[in-house]
Amino acid sequence: MDAHPTLWMAAAASPALLMAAAAALPLWRGAPVARLWQTFQWLSGLALATAAAALLARWALPGIEPAVWPGLAASATAAWMAVLVQLLGTVIGAFSSRYLQGEPGQRRYLAAYAAVLAAVHLLLLADHWLVLIAAWAMVGSALQRLLCFYADRPFALLAAHKKRLADRLADGLLLAAAGLAWAEVGSGSLSALWAHVAQQGATPLLQASALLLALAVILRTALLPVHGWLIQVMEAPTPVSALLHAGVVNLGGFLLIRFAPLLDAAPAARWLLIAFGLGTAVLAGLVMLTRVSIKLRLAWSTVAQMGFMVLECGLGLYTLAALHLIGHSLYKAHAFLSSGSAVQQARRQALHDAAPVAAASLWTAPLLALALVLGLQAAVGSTPWPWWWSGALALAWAPLLWLPAGPGSAFWPRAGVGLALVAGLSSAALLVHALPLGTADAPFAAGGLLALAGLAALYLALALLQWQPQRLASARRWAYAGFYIDEFVTRLTLRLWPAPWAPAQSARPRPALATD
Numbered sequence: 001m002d003a004h005p006t007l008w009m010a011a012a013a014s015p016a017l018l019m020a021a022a023a024a025l026p027l028w029r030g031a032p033v034a035r036l037w038q039t040f041q042w043l044s045g046l047a048l049a050t051a052a053a054a055l056l057a058r059w060a061l062p063g064i065e066p067a068v069w070p071g072l073a074a075s076a077t078a079a080w081m082a083v084l085v086q087l088l089g090t091v092i093g094a095f096s097s098r099y100l101q102g103e104p105g106q107r108r109y110l111a112a113y114a115a116v117l118a119a120v121h122l123l124l125l126a127d128h129w130l131v132l133i134a135a136w137a138m139v140g141s142a143l144q145r146l147l148c149f150y151a152d153r154p155f156a157l158l159a160a161h162k163k164r165l166a167d168r169l170a171d172g173l174l175l176a177a178a179g180l181a182w183a184e185v186g187s188g189s190l191s192a193l194w195a196h197v198a199q200q201g202a203t204p205l206l207q208a209s210a211l212l213l214a215l216a217v218i219l220r221t222a223l224l225p226v227h228g229w230l231i232q233v234m235e236a237p238t239p240v241s242a243l244l245h246a247g248v249v250n251l252g253g254f255l256l257i258r259f260a261p262l263l264d265a266a267p268a269a270r271w272l273l274i275a276f277g278l279g280t281a282v283l284a285g286l287v288m289l290t291r292v293s294i295k296l297r298l299a300w301s302t303v304a305q306m307g308f309m310v311l312e313c314g315l316g317l318y319t320l321a322a323l324h325l326i327g328h329s330l331y332k333a334h335a336f337l338s339s340g341s342a343v344q345q346a347r348r349q350a351l352h353d354a355a356p357v358a359a360a361s362l363w364t365a366p367l368l369a370l371a372l373v374l375g376l377q378a379a380v381g382s383t384p385w386p387w388w389w390s391g392a393l394a395l396a397w398a399p400l401l402w403l404p405a406g407p408g409s410a411f412w413p414r415a416g417v418g419l420a421l422v423a424g425l426s427s428a429a430l431l432v433h434a435l436p437l438g439t440a441d442a443p444f445a446a447g448g449l450l451a452l453a454g455l456a457a458l459y460l461a462l463a464l465l466q467w468q469p470q471r472l473a474s475a476r477r478w479a480y481a482g483f484y485i486d487e488f489v490t491r492l493t494l495r496l497w498p499a500p501w502a503p504a505q506s507a508r509p510r511p512a513l514a515t516d
Contacts, residue, residue, distance in 0.1 A: 011054035012074035015047035015086050016121035022114035026107040033106045037097040040110060044090040044117075051082040059436070073127035073191060076438030077322060081124050081254055084326055088247050088333050089117045095337050096239040109149060109237075115142035116248065123251060129178035129188040133171060136220070136251070140167040143248055146240045147233050159232035161499045162490065166226050170219040177212035180205045181262075194261045202265035210266035213259060214273050221252030221306045223280040228486030231299045238336055241295065245302045246333035252306070253325045256313035257439060264316060264442040273314030274447040278454045280307025283483060285458055289465070290480040294339050302332060311451055316442035317385060323432055358405040362463040365401035369422050370394035376426045384433040385441070388448040393429070395452075395459045397422045402466070 022043045025036045058079055093113065100106050119138035126132035140163070147160045182188050184205040185196045197206065222230040233244060256263065256273070263269055284304035291297040305328050312321040373390045377383050383390075401418040465476070478484075 008054055008057050009069055009072070009074050011050050011057060012079060012082065012125060013069075013072065013121075014050035014054075015082055016118050016125065018043050018047040018050070019089070019114050019118035019121060023111050023118055025114070026111045033110075034097075036107065036110055037093075040093060040114060041090070041097070044086065044093055047117075047121075048083070048086040048090050051079070051086045055079040055083050069127075071128040071131040072125045074125060076436060077254070077257060078124040080322070080326070080437055082121060084329055085117065085120050085124070085247055088243070088329060089113075092239050092242050092246075092333065092337070095242070096237075099237060099239055105149060108145060112142045112145035113243070116146070116243065120247065120251065124254070127190045129174075129182065129190070132190070132255075133174045133178065136174070137167070137171055139248060139251070140164070143244065146243070147236050149237055149240065150235060153235045155232050156235035158490070158499065159229040159235065161497075162226075162493055163229040163233075165493060165497055166219045166222075166229065170216040173212045173216040173219070177209040177216065180209040180212070184209075190258075197261050197265055202262065206262060207266045207268060210259070210262050210269035211272065213255075213262070214269040217252040217255055217310070218272075218276050220249075221310060222249055222303060223276045223307055223310060224283055224303070225485045225489050227280070227284070227303045228490055230303060231296065231482075231486065234295045234299060238295075238339060241299075242333050242336035245298065245336060246329045249302060249306060250309070250325050250329055253309040253313065253321055256310065257318045257322055257325075260313075260316075260318050260440065260442070263313070270314045270316070270444055270447060273310050274444075274451060277307045277309070277311030277314055278451055280304065281311060282307075282454055282458045283485075286461060286475075286479045287482050289462075290476060295336070298332065298335050298339070302328075305332075314444070315389075315447050315451060316444045317389060318439040319433055319437060319441055320385065320389075320429075322437045322439050323429075323435075356405045357402045357466045359467055361401060361403040362467055365398040366394050366459065368401055369398045372419070372422050373397075373426045376423065376430060380430055382430055384430065386443045386445065386448055388445070388452045389443075391452050392448075392455050393426070395455045397425055398459060399462065 022040045025031075025039055028036065031039075054074065058076055096109070096113065100109060103109075116139055119135050119142060123132065123135035123139065126135055144160055144164060147163065148156060150156055178188065181193055184203055185193050187193075193206075202210065219226055230244075230249065234241060236244075263273075281304050284300050284307060288297055288300035288304060291300055305324075309321050309324050309328070312318075312324060370391060373394050377390070400421045401415075403415055403418070461475075469476070481487075
């Protein structure tokens with residue numbers, strides 16, 4: 001029995017070690033790039049197998065918890081996230097090897113890519129403030145090399161510059177949060193922090209630590225108003241965008257889930273997360289509707305989804321946040337890796353005329369969606385989330401029930417598909433909510449009512465855009481411009497921290513390296 005936690009910890013730590021070994025592959029100077037990619041795929045597949053083994057061992061071996069090494073700890077949530085990260089890393093790595101064929105710089109790309117995965121795995125296992133801060137800094141440093149892969153693109157350099165500044169500020173906030181918690185608990189161990197909060201609650205020092213942690217996550221997760229770098233990294237290679245949007249940017253959500261015991265005892269931090277999360281979800285959702293470029297739409301979608309995920313964590317719905325994280329990662333990886341087929345999809349859609357939406361369905365759809373959600377909950381006898389979140393889900397899924405105006409053969413098929421989708425999503429939410437993710441919810445009713453009001457306002461704006469779009473023409477122009485938030489932040493950033501490059505210099509082509 002005593003060996004079980006050690007075995008589990010060894011399996012959980014293996015992906016980080018294997019990816020660290022993969023990051024050293026470019027030092028094998030005599031090997032061709034194709035051989036390096038093959039070796040990386042072998043190591044990545046082995047890391048995925050060990051991550052899956054650690055997840056399965058969580059239930060196969062009795063008495064496996066706790067699994068703690070100095071500065072590291074394996075949990076059920078971390079095990080799920082490790083499988084997700086390595087699965088995405090393996091798939092995106094295989095895509096990268098084909099996408100970058102013939103490109104110079106593949107060796108440094110491979111080294112940085114594997115280093116990102118290794119640092120993410122280390123972050124998932126962090127059980128000490130210093131390990132956590134160091135791992136997140138390593139993620140940002142390695143990712144910086146990928147974002148600047150094309151060093152002759154000014155917007156890529158600008159995005160990397162803004163992200164670097166946001167990361168350094170977040171690191172400072174995390175160090176301050178760690179110092180306050182360490183002074184109160186007497187240890188930098190996160191396990192000791194959870195035990196202290198459970199026994200004595202959150203003292204003023206811990207309340208301040210939680211507030212600084214929330215601010216750091218807001219900066220790292222690209223919520224408004226520091227979202228601009230996430231939009232401008234579209235200059236990076238497509239697999240880099242997939243890695244960033246499907247994996248790295250989601251780490252903020254995981255960290256909030258990890259610090260749930262502290263956040264539950266810090267109302268100010270929860271209100272801060274609710275305010276920034278709800279504001280980002282609403283504004284970024286409106287901006288996304290105005291974009292035509294598929295990659296920019298996906299980027300704004302990520303900003304909105306990150307806001308929604310942070311909102312869920314602020315409301316104490318950690319299980320839904322974890323499921324949201326998993327679903328968003330898988331969807332966004334597929335969306336970016338398949339973005340090359342956007343032209344063919346647009347041509348197919350152009351063959352079908354877009355029918356106007358019936359006005360009656362705009363206003364009845366939320367009620368019908370709510371009835372379906374509540375009806376399924378009553379049928380299964382389970383209500384895993386508060387009533388106000390059922391209303392939020394109904395508003396989110398209501399557009400699936402919008403029906404075309406006027407008579408036509410598409411009316412009833414569309415109605416049937418919409419009802420089936422809402423029922424399926426509701427059933428799936430109830431089903432997967434029972435997965436043993438290692439999360440414990442702590443619903444925040446006051447914040448939930450505010451979130452419901454904000455999402456209702458967003459739905460009202462969407463309905464008005466369908467019903468009488470001319471009334472929102474001015475607002476739509478502002479939304480297309482992203483409400484000019486990033487322009488203001490960019491000018492302020494460059495005034496306070498000028499970029500270490502000039503446009504004339506960045507426009508010159510980068511010389512190819514003979515060793516790449």
